[in-house]
Amino acid sequence: MKKLFSKEFLTRNETLVGVVIIAFCILASFADANFMSIPTLTDLMRGGIVLGIFAVAAMLVLVSGGIDVSFTAVAVFAMYTTTLFLINYAPDMPWYFAFAISIIIGAGLGAINGVFIAWFGLPTLIVTLGTLSIYRGFVLTFVGSKLISNLPPDMRGFSRLMMVRGTNADGSFYSLPWAFAALVGVVVLTWFILQRTMLGRAIFAIGGSVESARRIGINVRAVQFFIYIYVGALSGLAGIIHASMSRVANPFDLVGLELSVIAAVVLGGARLIGGHGTLTGTILGVSLIILVRNSLIVIGIPSTWQSVAIGALILLGTGLPAWQAKRAAARAA
Amino acid sequence: MNTLDSGAKNTLIEMRSIVKNYTGVVALDDVDFSVSEGEAVCLVGENGSGKSTLIKILAGVEQASAGQISIGGKNFDTLTPRIAAAAGVMVIFQDFSLFPNLSVAENIAFSTQLSEERRLFNKGRVRQIAKETLIRVGVDIDLDARVETLPVAHKQLVGICRALASNARLIIMDEPTTALTEREVSSLLEIIRRLKSDGVAVIFVSHKLAEVLEVSEKVVILRNGKKVAEGPASDFDAASLTRNMTGRDVAEGRPNPVDPEAPILLSAKNLGKAGAFEDVSFDLHKGEVLGISGLLGSGRTSLAKALFGLVKADRGTLDLDGEVVDLGNPLAAAAAGIGYVPEDRLTEGLFLTQSIVRNVAIGRLDNHQRGGLLDLNGLWQEATHWIGELKVKTPSVEAPVNSLSGGNQQRVVLARWLSRAPKVLILNGPSVGVDVGSKSEIHNIISELSSSGIGIIVISDDLPELLATCQSILVMKSGRVTDKIFGSDISETDLAQRLAS
Numbered sequence: 001m002k003k004l005f006s007k008e009f010l011t012r013n014e015t016l017v018g019v020v021i022i023a024f025c026i027l028a029s030f031a032d033a034n035f036m037s038i039p040t041l042t043d044l045m046r047g048g049i050v051l052g053i054f055a056v057a058a059m060l061v062l063v064s065g066g067i068d069v070s071f072t073a074v075a076v077f078a079m080y081t082t083t084l085f086l087i088n089y090a091p092d093m094p095w096y097f098a099f100a101i102s103i104i105i106g107a108g109l110g111a112i113n114g115v116f117i118a119w120f121g122l123p124t125l126i127v128t129l130g131t132l133s134i135y136r137g138f139v140l141t142f143v144g145s146k147l148i149s150n151l152p153p154d155m156r157g158f159s160r161l162m163m164v165r166g167t168n169a170d171g172s173f174y175s176l177p178w179a180f181a182a183l184v185g186v187v188v189l190t191w192f193i194l195q196r197t198m199l200g201r202a203i204f205a206i207g208g209s210v211e212s213a214r215r216i217g218i219n220v221r222a223v224q225f226f227i228y229i230y231v232g233a234l235s236g237l238a239g240i241i242h243a244s245m246s247r248v249a250n251p252f253d254l255v256g257l258e259l260s261v262i263a264a265v266v267l268g269g270a271r272l273i274g275g276h277g278t279l280t281g282t283i284l285g286v287s288l289i290i291l292v293r294n295s296l297i298v299i300g301i302p303s304t305w306q307s308v309a310i311g312a313l314i315l316l317g318t319g320l321p322a323w324q325a326k327r328a329a330a331r332a333a
Numbered sequence: 334m335n336t337l338d339s340g341a342k343n344t345l346i347e348m349r350s351i352v353k354n355y356t357g358v359v360a361l362d363d364v365d366f367s368v369s370e371g372e373a374v375c376l377v378g379e380n381g382s383g384k385s386t387l388i389k390i391l392a393g394v395e396q397a398s399a400g401q402i403s404i405g406g407k408n409f410d411t412l413t414p415r416i417a418a419a420a421g422v423m424v425i426f427q428d429f430s431l432f433p434n435l436s437v438a439e440n441i442a443f444s445t446q447l448s449e450e451r452r453l454f455n456k457g458r459v460r461q462i463a464k465e466t467l468i469r470v471g472v473d474i475d476l477d478a479r480v481e482t483l484p485v486a487h488k489q490l491v492g493i494c495r496a497l498a499s500n501a502r503l504i505i506m507d508e509p510t511t512a513l514t515e516r517e518v519s520s521l522l523e524i525i526r527r528l529k530s531d532g533v534a535v536i537f538v539s540h541k542l543a544e545v546l547e548v549s550e551k552v553v554i555l556r557n558g559k560k561v562a563e564g565p566a567s568d569f570d571a572a573s574l575t576r577n578m579t580g581r582d583v584a585e586g587r588p589n590p591v592d593p594e595a596p597i598l599l600s601a602k603n604l605g606k607a608g609a610f611e612d613v614s615f616d617l618h619k620g621e622v623l624g625i626s627g628l629l630g631s632g633r634t635s636l637a638k639a640l641f642g643l644v645k646a647d648r649g650t651l652d653l654d655g656e657v658v659d660l661g662n663p664l665a666a667a668a669a670g671i672g673y674v675p676e677d678r679l680t681e682g683l684f685l686t687q688s689i690v691r692n693v694a695i696g697r698l699d700n701h702q703r704g705g706l707l708d709l710n711g712l713w714q715e716a717t718h719w720i721g722e723l724k725v726k727t728p729s730v731e732a733p734v735n736s737l738s739g740g741n742q743q744r745v746v747l748a749r750w751l752s753r754a755p756k757v758l759i760l761n762g763p764s765v766g767v768d769v770g771s772k773s774e775i776h777n778i779i780s781e782l783s784s785s786g787i788g789i790i791v792i793s794d795d796l797p798e799l800l801a802t803c804q805s806i807l808v809m810k811s812g813r814v815t816d817k818i819f820g821s822d823i824s825e826t827d828l829a830q831r832l833a834s
Contacts, residue, residue: 201443
């Protein structure tokens with residue numbers, strides 16, 4: 001019944017994004033013989049850690065039929081507050097302590113989103129646009145606006161923990177930090193929640209039809225509340241990893257990234273109307289965006305063209321399947 | 334089928350002296366209602382008669398103001414949706430309440446999984462539940478298909494399967510046949526018979542009556558919150574049902590003959606579109622009502638859309654008053670004087686949350702422009718005039734359209750088109766989802782419009798409707814016109830045979 005190259009497989013966003021990635025790599029390796037190498041791969045993977053965790057979070061919200069634009073502000077809030085607290089009160093704490101605090105702060109901020117969305121039933125975009133601004137403003141006004149470059153020693157230490165380290169044939173170094181394991185963990189955990197728990201299926205169900213979900217007795221409020229807490233926690237994690245890896249806690253960082261993240265997720269096939277989205281697609285979407293960011297220069301396109309290229313990819317990647325669907329519908333009418 | 338042995342069966346549902354008051358309004362006044370195991374009951378009434386309220390109380394969505402309810406011999410003081418579902422009362426809503434993005438298997442098994450209070454999702458078990466239920470119902474639907482890709486009739490079956498999977502003892506079906514074609518209805522009735530022999534009781538809440546009477550044992554008719562009639566289904570026919578529902582006789586006569594001298598208004602020649610319809614030609618005279626009928630998939634809807642340019646015909650010509658109408662261009666069709674009222678007025682025809690007057694006025698924005706600005710007064714006056722003309726029942730023209738009943742919504746769509754003074758009106762399923770009283774009023778409107786000289790095309794598979802409104806009927810089968818019938822020559826059974834054969 002399922003052929004390897006069924007029509008559905010060929011018209012899926014994931015396939016399209018995969019093909020574009022392969023085409024990009026082939027083009028790039030013509031332009032630069034050293035492109036297809038382990039350092040390129042590890043760069044890609046390192047660059048995908050923070051963006052990837054954000055994207056998984058954003059995907060989950062899209063699946064439930066909502067949209068969250070506040071996650072970058074949540075990440076900055078959690079990361080900056082945690083760093084400041086540790087420096088002033090407990091500079092010798094191990095890195096996982098910092099991670100735990102940041103995740104808890106993130107979850108708390110997510111819970112505030114959840115209260116507005118699940119209890120007061122306000123539109124998700126409006127709530128998160130509001131909290132994006134509030135969280136960011138709150139950090140800058142009440143917590144601090146100075147860049148912290150002397151991170152607690154163990155946070156710096158974390159960024160030096162390497163999973164893989166080596167030298168390429170041409171003498172260039174490459175390495176993959178353990179932080180990448182956090183992305184893998186987030187993907188596995190989210191996959192488990194979405195595919196193997198009733199909670200995850202309820203998230204899909206709500207994205208399909210909130211009214212139907214209510215009618216068959218899904219506790220819509222509880223599910224929505226969970227979503228925003230989980231997304232907040234993931235944002236807190238992404239924030240603290242970002243600070244450790246860049247070895248600086250910058251309160252002006254990250255905010256502004258939210259649209260690229262949502263773009264990556266939409267490229268991967270998640271629909272803004274809810275109910276559709278896969279982890280594979282999300283990871284592919286993130287990979288493509290990182291590739292464009294890191295390596296556009298390799299195929300001879302100036303890096304100022306980055307955002308144009310990403311925009312074109314979004315139009316192509318999401319427009320083409322939509323156009324195909326529309327044509328199919330017109331034929332059926 | 335012997336329909337009067339209900340005494341031998343156990344009573345499943347017993348509702349006694351149910352009263353329901355909304356602020357100041359009595360929705361239900363001392364209503365008794367009972368259902369036995371394996372019994373099918375038709376609950377009939379016009380909009381506002383209280384039938385929906387009664388169903389909501391039984392499903393636990395609303396609480397009765399007074400009265401007793403027992404399910405399976407057990408008395409319930411308060412019913413919530415969860416309690417009612419646990420007791421085996423399942424409602425299949427008109428929109429089926431499915432999850433379009435999930436697979437057939439998951440849709441069927443979702444509520445079962447919830448009621449078992451599972452935390453983990455087991456795909457194998459879900460498929461097994463779904464498979465067993467589909468076998469029990471005797472239909473074959475791909476378990477992995479996404480529900481959004483299914484035809485309406487299959488969606489309904491998925492809804493029925495979902496109810497059965499969670500051990501339904503009573504299935505309440507709200508308007509089960511409105512979206513189905515004749516053939517789909519008969520296979521649905523077959524399934525209902527099967528369920529009944531399994532001991533599952535069914536309540537039909539319906540406007541379209543003749544079809545479900547066949548499998549029902551009992552009919553209960555509500556009017557203005559009171560039970561006005563109850564009895565074995567064999568005692569009722571379409572006329573007596575209508576009389577009881579409306580409290581008056583609604584005569585469905587035959588249309589006036591068309592004036593043989595009337596000039597040709599719209600003329601279609603050899604219209605064709607690959608895969609949809611072929612070689613369709615007809616003439617529509619001034620003041621004529623032409624019916625186009627056929628089963629689902631016969632091409633009737635594609636043809637209707639092609640006449641208004643919503644679907645582009647590949648071949649053929651369309652002339653209105655001797656002038657060629659551009660194919661595949663709805664704006665040109667509208668400018669030439671063709672109006673189209675879609676079948677699914679909720680998604681295709683109305684801005685549901687906007688006011689009635691705005692919904693009518695939207696069609697006339699162009700004609701009330703003064704140097705790029707809108708003449709709001711003129712626009713409003715005209716819209717209000719047509720709302721009055723079509724007797725839309727509403728306390729205020731500023732009320733949102735979704736506060737209206739189905740019949741009144743249809744009037745709003747008609748008012749919008751009439752304000753443009755069309756020469757030809759295409760009505761696709763003019764009385765789908767409309768109660769009997771409003772239906773005959775819509776039929777009266779059709780005949781008034783046609784006698785004022787408008788040519789009307791009615792697309793429908795509601796045979797009595799076609800016979801009551803159309804002077805001639807085109808029958809379509811797999812994209813071709815197979816028959817042209819002059820309405821006065823034919824009875825309903827004849828027409829049904831020609832459609833299905």
